[in-house]
Amino acid sequence: MIKKFLLLSLLSLAISCKVQKDKPISEAIVTDYGETITASELKDHLYTFASDEFQGRDTGEPGQKKAANYLKEEYQKMNISSPLGENDYFQEIPSSFFDNQYNASENVVAYIEGSEFPNEIIVISAHYDHVGVDEQGNIYNGADDDGSGTVAILEIAEAFKKAEKDGFQPRRSILFLHVTGEEKGLLGSDYYTKNPIFPLENTVTNLNTDMIGRIDPQHENDPNYIYLIGSDKLSTELHELSENVNDKYTQFNLDYTYNDENDPNRFYYRSDHYNFAKHNIPVIFYFNGTHADYHKPTDTPDKIEYDLMARRAKLIFYTAWEVANRDDRLIVDKAN
Template sequence: MKKLLIPLFSIAILASCGTAKISDNGQNTSKSSRGLTKAEKAFQAAYKNIELEDLKKNLTVIASDEMQGRDTGSPGQKKAGEYMINFYKNQGISFPKALGSYYQKVPADFMKKRGGGNLPDSENILAFIEGTEKPDEIIVVSAHYDHVGTRNGVVYNGADDDGSGTVAVMEIAKAFQSAKKSGNGPKRSILFLHVTGEEHGLFGSEFYSENPVFPLANTVVDLNIDMIGRDDPENRGKQYVYVIGSEMLSSQLKIINETANKKTNNLELNYKYDDPNDPERLYYRSDHYNFAKNNIPVAFFFDGIHEDYHKPTDDVEKIDFSLLQKRAQLVFATAWELANRTDRIAVDRKE
């Protein structure tokens, strides 16, 4: 997540998620499997594809010293990007046809004009699953894959910030792809958007919002994941996640997310930072904001400011992978409902 350098002072009826109650081990607890609907069975099978061991495997690579802290445009970040693309290729998940590859170039000049100094050219990475019934409507699941690089010879691995979000998006994509392979692909299209330049100024998401591969008018929502692998001192040991922005622009999104949560791991949803006037200003500090300012509903999933934030001690060994898995499953369940519900969620509020 971007570091804050200067301190700045009628309920809609929710369509059925089609998600039976899922316990921690991924098993149905509210119905016998024999009594599940087709939609519920499809969800349950896909949900189980968000696997703790795969999260650990991918994060161990993404946040390794070999990636040199993944600074924007650096060789280490490009190496991490190659690993992610190979993952998508192995899963059979392609890129948007209009883009022609997994890469969307973010030019150095674009970043320099916005305070990016002498950053080199970099890339957003986009993977895409086309919807079966409403392919022109796009659900975005995003995370930044850059971190702050190497300082004074010490690698800042950014395992939580935002390696955790990066691997969560990869697993969520894998889950949707498994549903597609079984003939239950999402009705709306899903864009898995890994953005660059977040730490320096939200540059990758800003570039995408100004140069969208899909029209912003067709973009239903952005579910943004930035740091979901740890806990903060205030919530030590709790099964929780901060959710920010989910009712800023749509009266339906918060309800959908809360319903998905109750039907899965039932985490404590903490809304402490869900206020644009909060002193930490977290609503403005990650990539979802470049969607929100374009009137696209957003939900930002976050674990809080912990003692290793932006320090070289943000390492894989400190990740709570069980909690990371549960939070990724929540985002997946929310995306599943948004992708498969009959009606697109309404934009019925203003910031």
């Protein structure tokens, strides 16, 4: 009788798992996971990550090392593994790569493997370094730049992990990439693309998040916006997918001002996505624009618009979800 009961239980579990696996992924299901990205959790992360304790996260300095360990510990808490091996979340960058101008540093990496196309990689990136402490002892906390992008990735990763636990593993693999040395000249992403963990030819897209927590002066009267840069530079499909995802889930006013080839700010060339774009990997750079606290000690977590930031992080999650789960890999139709 016990054996029969055990057999029936195992059969029931197998059927349940198959139903879960074959269940269509509806818009409502995707929204449920997007809604796990919350303003309160982003705030909790950022008040720690952009605190004085991290000393402005200057590349190669103790505060940056502390920040790297914080990220590693958060991924371990979420039971999200590293592609480098058990407990090895750091892609080490020797000082020689920086021409010995800075101490050795590390990119932080975590990974969820795809169920059907595991060799096709979506890279979600943000830089976690900032500019440190000035000669007067002022700490540059870098809450928006780029604490906001960094902690958004943690929340996005958590949403994907919850979906995976429920049987909705992404069809393509996702690499969560926190790069160092951005403020020194995009050095961490440069190192990654010269020493990729996964072949660049297998990288489907890079969704890069650099400053998504504030409202710039141009949008003070209409804060329902996000700047998108680069979405149409290499893949028409990526641009159209991005627009459709926004229409379906978040309804932002997508501002392409800085996507203009003649943009005098040249933001397309000034964040980590560009090192991927140089290799004909389609990119989107998510950005809230600059503000009075940009690269000043006053870029602190109390000035972040957390509800708005959560919605922006959801847009990135939904876009990554669509790219990861579509039938076909994005087509690059505008190669350099």
